[in-house]
Amino acid sequence: MSVKIESSAIYTNLMVRRLWWLLVVASLLGGMTVIDILVGPAFLNVFDVLSALVMPEWTSDPTVYVIVHSIRMPMTLMALIVGASLGIAGVQMQTILGNPLASPYTLGFSAAAGFGAAVTILFGLKLPFIPEFTVPIAAFISAGLACGLVYGFAHLRGVTAEIMILAGIATLFLFQSLQSLVQYLASPEVLQEIVFWLFGSMLKATWFSVAVSGGILVFSFLLLVNDSWKLTALRLGDERARSLGVNVHRLRLKIFVIVSLLTAGAVAFIGTIGFVGLVAPHIARMLVGEDHRILTPVSGIVGAIMMVGASIASKLISPGMVVPIGIVTAVVGVPFLFALILSRKKGHW
Amino acid sequence: MLNVEGLCVDYGSVSVLKDLSFSAKAGNFIALLGPNGTGKSSLLKAIAGLIPAEGSVYLGGPRKLARRQSADAIAYMPQDTGATSSLTVLEVVLLGRLRSLGLQVPDTLREEAEEGLSRFGLQSLGARTLDAVSGGQRQLVYLAQSFFRNPEVLLLDEPTAALDLRHQMIVLDRVAAHCREKGTIAIAAMHDLSLAARCADRVICLSAGDVVADGPPADTLTGSLIKDMYGVEAGVVHGTDGITHITPLRAVEGAPGSFAVSPQ
Numbered sequence: 001m002s003v004k005i006e007s008s009a010i011y012t013n014l015m016v017r018r019l020w021w022l023l024v025v026a027s028l029l030g031g032m033t034v035i036d037i038l039v040g041p042a043f044l045n046v047f048d049v050l051s052a053l054v055m056p057e058w059t060s061d062p063t064v065y066v067i068v069h070s071i072r073m074p075m076t077l078m079a080l081i082v083g084a085s086l087g088i089a090g091v092q093m094q095t096i097l098g099n100p101l102a103s104p105y106t107l108g109f110s111a112a113a114g115f116g117a118a119v120t121i122l123f124g125l126k127l128p129f130i131p132e133f134t135v136p137i138a139a140f141i142s143a144g145l146a147c148g149l150v151y152g153f154a155h156l157r158g159v160t161a162e163i164m165i166l167a168g169i170a171t172l173f174l175f176q177s178l179q180s181l182v183q184y185l186a187s188p189e190v191l192q193e194i195v196f197w198l199f200g201s202m203l204k205a206t207w208f209s210v211a212v213s214g215g216i217l218v219f220s221f222l223l224l225v226n227d228s229w230k231l232t233a234l235r236l237g238d239e240r241a242r243s244l245g246v247n248v249h250r251l252r253l254k255i256f257v258i259v260s261l262l263t264a265g266a267v268a269f270i271g272t273i274g275f276v277g278l279v280a281p282h283i284a285r286m287l288v289g290e291d292h293r294i295l296t297p298v299s300g301i302v303g304a305i306m307m308v309g310a311s312i313a314s315k316l317i318s319p320g321m322v323v324p325i326g327i328v329t330a331v332v333g334v335p336f337l338f339a340l341i342l343s344r345k346k347g348h349w
Numbered sequence: 350m351l352n353v354e355g356l357c358v359d360y361g362s363v364s365v366l367k368d369l370s371f372s373a374k375a376g377n378f379i380a381l382l383g384p385n386g387t388g389k390s391s392l393l394k395a396i397a398g399l400i401p402a403e404g405s406v407y408l409g410g411p412r413k414l415a416r417r418q419s420a421d422a423i424a425y426m427p428q429d430t431g432a433t434s435s436l437t438v439l440e441v442v443l444l445g446r447l448r449s450l451g452l453q454v455p456d457t458l459r460e461e462a463e464e465g466l467s468r469f470g471l472q473s474l475g476a477r478t479l480d481a482v483s484g485g486q487r488q489l490v491y492l493a494q495s496f497f498r499n500p501e502v503l504l505l506d507e508p509t510a511a512l513d514l515r516h517q518m519i520v521l522d523r524v525a526a527h528c529r530e531k532g533t534i535a536i537a538a539m540h541d542l543s544l545a546a547r548c549a550d551r552v553i554c555l556s557a558g559d560v561v562a563d564g565p566p567a568d569t570l571t572g573s574l575i576k577d578m579y580g581v582e583a584g585v586v587h588g589t590d591g592i593t594h595i596t597p598l599r600a601v602e603g604a605p606g607s608f609a610v611s612p613q
Contacts, residue, residue, distance in 0.1 A: 010476040011439055011459055229450045235434040236441065236479075240491075242399050243425040244447045289478070290436045293452060 018288040018298075025287070025301045029080070032308045036076040039315045041322055042067055070207075078205035078269070079311040079325065080304045081213045083276055085266035087303020088221065088296055089259045090277030091284065095231050095292070096252045096259075097161045098238075103277035104263035107150065107168030109143045110274070111175035113267045116142025118182040118194045135197065136209065139268040146171050147260030151253065159249040161238075164256070200271035200326025202311055209269035216265030220258045221300070227251060228292040235290050273326050275333030276303050306333075350374055351396075351502055351534050356404035358391045358558075365391045366402070367558040373551075375501075375532035378525050380545035380566070383555035384579055389538035390428060392555070393504040396536070397425035408501060421448070424500035426491050428507045428538075438482065438490050439475040442466060445497040465497040466490075468523065484511040492520060496527060503527075505537040509544065517541070521548035542583075546570055546593035554578060567593045576601060 038049050044064055052059045052068040059065045086104060093102040104110060119125075120138040127134045153167040154160075179198075183191055197204075224231075230251055233241045238248050267273060280303035281295075287302075288294045310328040317323050351373040358366040365388045373379055381389050395402035408422055424445070434441075442462045443450065449458060466472050469489045474482055479490065488511045495503055503524070509517040521537075525548050528535050536553075539545045545552055546566035554562040554569065556578060562569045567587055575583045575595070584596040 011454075011463075014437060014439075014476055225452070228452070229444070229447055232436065232440070233444050233447055235436055236444070237429070239399070239427045239429070243397060243427060244444055245421065246447070285435065289440075290434055291440060 014289075018291070018294045021287045022294060022298055022301075025298055025305065029301050029305050029308065032305060032312065033076055033080060036079065036308050036312050036315075037068065037072045039312055040067070040072055041315060041320050043320075044068075074205040074207050074210050075202040076308065076311065077210045078213065079202055079307040081210065081217050082266040082270060082273060083280070083304035083307025084300035085213065085217050085220075085262045085303070086273060086277040086307075087280035087284070088217075088224070088300040089262040089266070090279075090303070091281035091292075091295060091299035092224065092231070092255050092259050093277070094281050095234055096255045097165055098234075099161065099165060100282065101278070102165065102168075104259060104266075105272075105274045105277055106172065107165070108146050108170075108172030108175055109260055109263040110267050110272045111172050111179060112146030113139035113143040113264060114198050114272050115175045115179045115182065116140070116145075117197050117268075117271070118179055118186075121194050121197065122182050122186050122190055133208075136268040140264045142175075143260060143264035143268065146175060147257065147264075151256060151260075154256075155253070159252050161252075164252070196324070197271045198326070199324035200267070200273045200329070201322070201324040202270060202314070203322060204270050206269075213265045213269060216261055217300075220262045220265075221296070223258055224255075224292075224296055227255070228296065231255070231292040231296075232290060271324075271326055273307070273329055275329050276306050279333055279336060280306055350407075350409055352405075352407040353396060354405045354407070356392070356395055356402055356406070358388065358395050358400060358402045365558050366395065369404075369555075369559055371553060371560060371563060373534045373536070375534060376528050377534050377551055378528045378549045379534070379536045380549035380552045381536055381538040381555065382540075382542065382545060382552055382578075387555040388558040389555055390506050393425060393506050393536065393538060396502070397423050397504055399425060422500055423502045423504060424495045424498040425504040426495045426506060426508060428510065435478045435480055437475065438471060438477055438479060439463070439466065441479055441490050442494045442497050445494040462497055465493045468496065469493045469520075485513065485516060488512055489516070489520070492523075496523075499531070501533060503533050503535040505535065507539065508537055509539070509541070517544060518547075524548070525550075542570060542575065542595040543593075546595060567591075570595060 037053060038046055044067065048059070048061065048064045049068055052065045056065055056069070089104045093104060093107065094100055116138040117135045120135050125134055127137065149171050150164060150167040154164045157163050183194055186194055230246045233244050233246050234248065234251065242248050281299045284295055284299035284302045288298050306329065307325070310325050310332060313332065314323040314325045314328045317328070353372065354370050356366050356369045357364070369392065381392065383389055391400065394400045396406055439462060442465055443454060443458065446458060463472065463475065466475055469492060471486070471489055471493060474486065479487060482490070488508065492508060495505070505524070509520055512520060521544060524535050524537065527533055537549070549566060551564065552566050552569050553560055554574065561578065562574055570585060570593055572583055572585050575581055580601045582598045582601060584598055586594045588594055
């Protein structure tokens, strides 16, 4: 009897500790989100910004209201959504491929999105009625094509982790080469525009992009919730998961499509963002373990913290201007990853 | 009642199981014996529906098992315990009832999982992660998971390979007791003939993908069978305690090794 009580306490303690971490990272994200809205190149008064944020009807200066509501809020929310999307996409990718180095970036989706955007910019293509969305739509379609390429290859050859990684890396090289070709063909002015897109910048964020990327994030997350335990079982290896009744091939393909959707939704509007999808899942796993009921949301929140943190840093590095966030995530991401590996819990990798 | 009829498994041009048939009654604990590469693991996986196979597997009736039914009624424990994860031991056991798990884990299910851990002396390891326990302890965790599934058929691929002598005996005794109490059919691929003779109530010997001997250990495991099957001379003594003791004496020089799987 005493044994049962002891074990129950262990499970309860485990869940309490995980939910505590969920609360901690969610609170941290909340605080950082407010800071990100307060910070910007316009050097606005903190109280004016808070007033515009909380009680817009009391805002005396319409410029402050416009800056906060039309520029800063979409930028911050987009950073949050992109970070959460990449954090969730990364953890799913590492789970279905059983590989700690997997991420949406390393499997070529971001490179494909970049290629789609670069082609559109090179040829000056514009869609009728919605010309401003031509580049994001092209990036989205191109990322979808990359997903289809890897998916089709895996479907023909066998949906194993090794085949998918191989196909993903081949896709990455293909689209990186095509991207380089487009840049080689471009004139200096067009090249500058392409490179700026590839850097990844929150300045491209609008309420429309927030709605689209946010909608994709919510939809994908709801699809993933149902498969939480199956994904957890997959951490024991394909054979054990199959013996527990998981249709591993079907699960792998389904999650792969969701990851592609999340990644395309994240990078289509703001450009290529690296490292978040790779590192956020590792931090989340160190905090809350591998139970996907908790791991998936925590990985999303950690990804969002990284992106919002990078957004704050991108505004503070050089006062009066905003450094493209894609540069900041990579510069901050590498030493952070090294520190994480050096301080890792034994056996984590 | 488990009926396996005309089971054939091929890996490319290599035929691993050739028209293999047998049946098992509720409560049977069968030791599956044979040298390496004779198809023991393939047979277990084919029964569990984890690899493509020709032939039929019937359980408790005339209808063939669908994949989903297989997962519910048949628990297969793979040989490999190398896959590590930072899942806790308790979570690994809980995963045995994957279909019953939702966003919240019911208290009754959790208590059952905890009892399952206690049965194998693992209660103090519940919160430890799988990568922080030894290979033998991992094997016990997976056994606890298999028992927790409460299946009609328990398929165990070398369940004692990573265990010390004491735990080998304890685990196999538990399996035998579980079969008697619950009417579960257990089929365990094994290499230790003495342990098989001590714990199982029936042995099935495989050679080149087919059954060469099938029956109670005392009647089936003879010196000549062991010599033919493994290329080893062995002393076989039937003890007064009803247990057959098998002592390997020497490997036979120039044994043909005829039981290795041969291409078609």
